[in-house]
Structure formats: C-alpha cells, structure tokens
Amino acid sequence: MLKVFSVCLGFLLSAVVHAATNPIVVNVYDRDSQDYLRVKIHSQVVADSLFGEPLITCRAKWQMLSANIDGNTYSPNNFPAELVSQVRLFSLRMIFQIDQRSGFNAIACDPGHLGATGDTRWSYTVAGSPDWSRLIRDDIQNTYNAPLQSQFALNAAPESPGYLSGDDAKDLYQRVVLDGKHLTGSWVRAVALEKASLNLWPLRRHLQELQLVAEEKQLNKRRETAKPVAPEAIDQLFSDAAFDAQLRNAKSVSLQTEAIATSKDALAAIQTQAAQAERRYRQQLQHLQDADACYQDGDRQADQLASLVQDMRGCLESWSNLRPFYDDRERYGFRQGDRVAIEAQYSSVTPFDRGSALVRKNGQLLSINPQGKVQRNLGDVRLESNDFSKAGLVLVSRDGLHGYMNARGELIIDFSYQEAESFDSFQRAIVYNPDAGKLLIDEQGRVILRGGVKRDEDKPGQYLTVESYTEEDMGCHPARVDVEIYYQRHDADGNSIGGLEREAYSRRKICLQG
Numbered sequence: 001m002l003k004v005f006s007v008c009l010g011f012l013l014s015a016v017v018h019a020a021t022n023p024i025v026v027n028v029y030d031r032d033s034q035d036y037l038r039v040k041i042h043s044q045v046v047a048d049s050l051f052g053e054p055l056i057t058c059r060a061k062w063q064m065l066s067a068n069i070d071g072n073t074y075s076p077n078n079f080p081a082e083l084v085s086q087v088r089l090f091s092l093r094m095i096f097q098i099d100q101r102s103g104f105n106a107i108a109c110d111p112g113h114l115g116a117t118g119d120t121r122w123s124y125t126v127a128g129s130p131d132w133s134r135l136i137r138d139d140i141q142n143t144y145n146a147p148l149q150s151q152f153a154l155n156a157a158p159e160s161p162g163y164l165s166g167d168d169a170k171d172l173y174q175r176v177v178l179d180g181k182h183l184t185g186s187w188v189r190a191v192a193l194e195k196a197s198l199n200l201w202p203l204r205r206h207l208q209e210l211q212l213v214a215e216e217k218q219l220n221k222r223r224e225t226a227k228p229v230a231p232e233a234i235d236q237l238f239s240d241a242a243f244d245a246q247l248r249n250a251k252s253v254s255l256q257t258e259a260i261a262t263s264k265d266a267l268a269a270i271q272t273q274a275a276q277a278e279r280r281y282r283q284q285l286q287h288l289q290d291a292d293a294c295y296q297d298g299d300r301q302a303d304q305l306a307s308l309v310q311d312m313r314g315c316l317e318s319w320s321n322l323r324p325f326y327d328d329r330e331r332y333g334f335r336q337g338d339r340v341a342i343e344a345q346y347s348s349v350t351p352f353d354r355g356s357a358l359v360r361k362n363g364q365l366l367s368i369n370p371q372g373k374v375q376r377n378l379g380d381v382r383l384e385s386n387d388f389s390k391a392g393l394v395l396v397s398r399d400g401l402h403g404y405m406n407a408r409g410e411l412i413i414d415f416s417y418q419e420a421e422s423f424d425s426f427q428r429a430i431v432y433n434p435d436a437g438k439l440l441i442d443e444q445g446r447v448i449l450r451g452g453v454k455r456d457e458d459k460p461g462q463y464l465t466v467e468s469y470t471e472e473d474m475g476c477h478p479a480r481v482d483v484e485i486y487y488q489r490h491d492a493d494g495n496s497i498g499g500l501e502r503e504a505y506s507r508r509k510i511c512l513q514g
Helices: 166-178 201-225 231-238 240-291 305-317
Strands: 017-020 024-029 036-050 053-069 072-074 088-099 105-109 190-199 322-326 332-336 339-346 357-361 364-368 374-377 394-398 401-405 411-417 429-433 437-441 447-450 463-476 479-490 496-508
Touching: 024 190, 036 088, 036 105, 036 166, 036 190, 036 305, 053 088, 053 105, 053 201, 053 305, 088 166, 088 240, 190 240, 201 240, 322 339, 339 357, 394 411, 411 429, 447 463, 463 496
Parallel strands: none
Antiparallel strands: 017 036, 024 036, 036 053, 053 072, 088 105, 088 190, 322 332, 332 339, 357 364, 364 374, 394 401, 401 411, 429 437, 437 447, 463 479, 479 496
C-alpha cells in the first residue's frame, strides 16, 4: 500500500511583484570549444505566492552582437540573414540578486524557450514553484561585477549549489520580495546569466563551406598549371628547374586534394552537429508545452508577465489544493479544503500534478482530471511511488519492468528496467538492468553515468561509479575474503570530481570441513 503524503498549504494573499531589469551583455560559450556568442539579453521576473508556496516566473529575449569562432570575431552582417536566424540560444538559467545586506543571495529562474535573435516576442515560459529549501542560493559571489556578468558557472560550476534553509528562505522571500516592494521599488538588485546552451553550427557550417569553395578553387588553379606540356615545348621538361616545378606542383595538387577531402568530412560532421543541436532546441519547447497544464492552447506572449501569472493562479487554484485522503474502507479520494471533491474509491493514488492525477481502481491505472473524470485508462500498470519529480514523472511498473509516467498517463521513459527508483531533487535516478548494470539517467531517459552507479548519501547531488573491483580469497585459515574497490566521484551532470577513491574491507566466509 502506498503512503500518501498530504501537504497542508496555507493560502497567502499577495499581489504579483514585478521587477524590471536592465539588459545585460554577456559571452555565451560553446561547451565543446572556445567559441562564443556576444549577446544582449533582456529579462523580466515576477514573484508571487500560491497556497503558501513561492511562485517564480521569468522570461527573456536576446540579440546577437557578434560571434567568436576559431579565434576570429564576426559581425552578424558577415553571414546571410537566414543563417543568423538559425543560431539558437536555449536552456538559459538566470540569476536574480535579491539582497545586498548579507552577501549575494539570489533566485535562479529558467526563462523558458527563446525565439530567434532579435525577435521582439518574449520567451515561452511556465511559472515554477521551487521547494523553499531550493529557492534562494547563498553561494553566489562577485557574480554581478561587470567583468563577470556572464556564464560564470558554465565551466566551473559548484559541485552542489548552496541554498538557504527552508525557514530562512521563507523569511527572506516574504520580507525582501513580497513585503519589501513598497520600500525599495524593485526586489531585484542585479541580474546575471548562470548558464546557457547555444547552436553556433549554422555559422560554422557557412565558414566551412566558404573554406571548401576556396580550397576547390585553389585546386583547380593547381590543376591548370599541371596540364600536359605541348609537343613543341617537350624539350623544356628535360631542364632540372622544369622537372622540379612539375614535381612540386604534383605534390601540391595531392595535398590540396587531401585537404578538400578533410574539409568535406568536417562539413558533414558540422551538419550532423547542427541537426542534433536544433533537435535539442525543439525538444525544450516541447518539454515546456507538455508541462504547461494551464495554457496548452493559450497565448504565452502576453504583454504583461504579471497578468500572465495572475491568469495562471486561477488555473492552478482549481487543482493545486486538492489533496488525497484515506477513509475507513481503506480507499483513497481527494478533498479540497474540508469538502470531499472526489469520493474515496481508489486503492492507490498520486497527488494532482499539472491538472491531472494517477489513480488505481479495480486493478487498472487511470489518469483523472480535478472533477474525477477518467482521461485515460492505462491498464494493469502499478504505481511504485506517489512522488512526482520536478518534471512531473512518477515511477510505475508493468510485468516486472519499471518506467516513468506523467500525471496524464503518458509513458515518458519506457518499461525497460528490472529495478528503478524515483528521481531525486537533482532530476537523476538510478536504474538497473542485468546487461547494463546500474545506470544514472535524467528525466529524458538519457544515460548520464554507467558502471555500478550509487549515490553518496552524505553528499547530495554526487554519485560514485565503480572503476575497479577485486576480491582475494584468503582460504579457511583465516576464513575471509578481502575486497578492494576504487570509485570515481561525479556530479549530477556526469563530470568527474577529484581522483579515484579507494575502499577496502574484509568479509567472513563459511568453510565447510569435509
């Protein structure tokens, strides 16, 4: 039987608090090279409170100022306009400084899906409600100095971001953000870009194509000079100078031909990378739209971000305070305040998430709406947890295999693991299959780490992989097995932390005397 965790939410009345920010000019670096874009980013952010929980929404738009590729700086005018429109800036994370009294306390916010450079429309965004204990960072230092107003954490991100405790964050949020607006005029002191991804590949492709054209033109020129000598000039071939010139030209043609082959291979690789980056960009929009329960078909380009959040509040209130209850017949239902909104009739349930909930009735898993109407019958699928992840995924199983589903009953990660666990607060889960061993995956099902992965329970957000494992049987005198294991520590993105760590121990063995 699943245990239902009900959360008592006290409703706080508050007006949406809007913060105007000045645009910032930053360098956005490519993770795989030293290339970067120089961009101007405009951003807006609003804060609110819903049922006693923080509600944060931000959005952005951007303009490309220049591109630095292979050490050369290019203006957007150096490229065809249609190529510049294909350059992508996505997966942004903005840092909004909220308090100067005690260091650089800040709130991080994802502004959503940006359009093309120079687009006058704001990004497509969805309001978020982070946990109090992961709301206000207290490890941001010197971020807002002019030289560092960039991706300060892209290549040197902290192993685990530092946050104020839940109680301290709640106090600061109420005092500085919600209540302080009348005294300060704006709760945002400064803004910086923490991280972002970009797709520079269309520009690289253009430069590679220009290089290939120049190389082919040079090759044709070389070939012109290497034409057969006319019969009347045949005697010239027997001079040493003419012979050496012919050899040099033949060698030059050969080298140029090899260079063109290399350039064509590079161009093919660039085209592949460009397509992959474009898919990631499109996936971000799809992910946001899937998570947007309140505005599936609505206008996300509202002129006023504050009014967008107020509209969302009405949508969220229709289901956010629906909570499960358990009756004396050992059945679950849902209450809204003291009122029974959906009668107790289910053997197991999840809370509502993004306007839907999963319930199990008569051996069938169902997705229901806030009125209790069945949206989808999922058959004999079992709930292995009632805890949705940040992206709205819950652990389920069928026929002994585990996968992950959202509240609308859509299977996001297929039934493919013999063992699995729920996603943690870093959006990572450890899964197991005999052929692959223990893997660390993200909420898109992508494998982050392989090799006997396990969590470091003392250091949240860090994971260990087994690099080597040896056993030495000491026999029956003494009766033990000596074990030596070397681990590598990683962060949630799979980056290595430090060197190998050794663990050694002995375990007893049972010896049967014949």
